[in-house]
Amino acid sequence: MLKKLPEGSIVALITPFSENGSVNFDKLRELIEWHIAHKTDGILILGTTGESSTMTHWEDDDVVRVAIEQADGRIPIIVGAGSNDSHTQLEKSLKYERMGADALLLISPYYNKANRQGLIDHFKLSADNVNIPIILYNIPGRTGVNIPVDVVEELSHHPMIQGIKEASGSLSYAMNIAKFVGEDFKMYSGNDDIIVPMLSLGASGVISVLADILPEETHDLVRAFLDGDVKKSLDLQLRYLDLIHKLFIEVNPIPVKEAMNLMGMGVGGYRLPLCPMDEKNREALAASMKEAGLL
Numbered sequence: 001m002l003k004k005l006p007e008g009s010i011v012a013l014i015t016p017f018s019e020n021g022s023v024n025f026d027k028l029r030e031l032i033e034w035h036i037a038h039k040t041d042g043i044l045i046l047g048t049t050g051e052s053s054t055m056t057h058w059e060d061d062d063v064v065r066v067a068i069e070q071a072d073g074r075i076p077i078i079v080g081a082g083s084n085d086s087h088t089q090l091e092k093s094l095k096y097e098r099m100g101a102d103a104l105l106l107i108s109p110y111y112n113k114a115n116r117q118g119l120i121d122h123f124k125l126s127a128d129n130v131n132i133p134i135i136l137y138n139i140p141g142r143t144g145v146n147i148p149v150d151v152v153e154e155l156s157h158h159p160m161i162q163g164i165k166e167a168s169g170s171l172s173y174a175m176n177i178a179k180f181v182g183e184d185f186k187m188y189s190g191n192d193d194i195i196v197p198m199l200s201l202g203a204s205g206v207i208s209v210l211a212d213i214l215p216e217e218t219h220d221l222v223r224a225f226l227d228g229d230v231k232k233s234l235d236l237q238l239r240y241l242d243l244i245h246k247l248f249i250e251v252n253p254i255p256v257k258e259a260m261n262l263m264g265m266g267v268g269g270y271r272l273p274l275c276p277m278d279e280k281n282r283e284a285l286a287a288s289m290k291e292a293g294l295l
Helices: 025-037 057-071 086-099 116-127 149-155 171-180 192-200 215-226 230-239 241-246 254-262 279-291
Strands: 008-012 042-045 077-080 103-107 134-138 161-166 186-189 205-208
Touching: 008 215, 025 057, 042 057, 057 077, 057 086, 086 103, 086 116, 103 116, 116 134, 116 149, 134 149, 149 171, 161 171, 171 186, 171 192, 186 192, 192 205, 192 215, 192 230, 192 241, 205 215, 215 230, 230 241, 241 279, 254 279
Parallel strands: 008 042, 008 205, 042 077, 077 103, 103 134, 134 161, 161 186, 186 205
Antiparallel strands: none
16 A cells, blocks of 8 residues: 655656557556556656546546556555546545555535635545545636635645645645645645746655646656756756747647657547647647657
């Protein structure tokens, strides 16, 4: 059992699809092997980048099963188990724990939202019933909910709630929750464009889209900072900053999947309402990839 959450670069892994739109499990296995070989420190499946919002529960379960089986304990597998229905989230959390997940990522409840106590009760319902680490997921741009700082503080004391993926993009918010970061509660950058600033606030790493195409470089960026080589870390951040911006020129994961396909990785397309990139944006992405030496 994973006793502590990993440091470093955790890839927010895409879900590869076949030409007929089904999940391409052979490619999923291939991607997991690729990340193990290229120094990725952890793999998140069924996150935003994994398009889980358009997948069935049965597909989710199969992706979890295949990922855990392929990883075979060689790299931590973190599973997105969140829902805006607390009991659905609990059901998923218990199921993925039984399947062998190393940790869970739980998003704040979207659409129906919640008040302060509702948020606390929502997360604690899962945390009180599992025995693997939980990472809170704060991404108000997707959910319409910014987890209040005092809620993060209270939840950080729960033994199973051991981290937060902070993806609001607000360094001011991150500064406020950095007060709760320590040995038992980690913070991860949820934005690739501010990895170094987040590390400077005490983050233990990043849950990264960039790592889908540059796994070794993303690992090195984080590792350099944690080892005290801030200049190397900053140099890598700045070197890939334009590419990072292009990976979000349209809604994630459209650009990163396009980038992977341009690299010949054959990860397939999208499910509606996601669709192929605007051609001008595609050209801008390709140009940035060429500048970064990927094409």
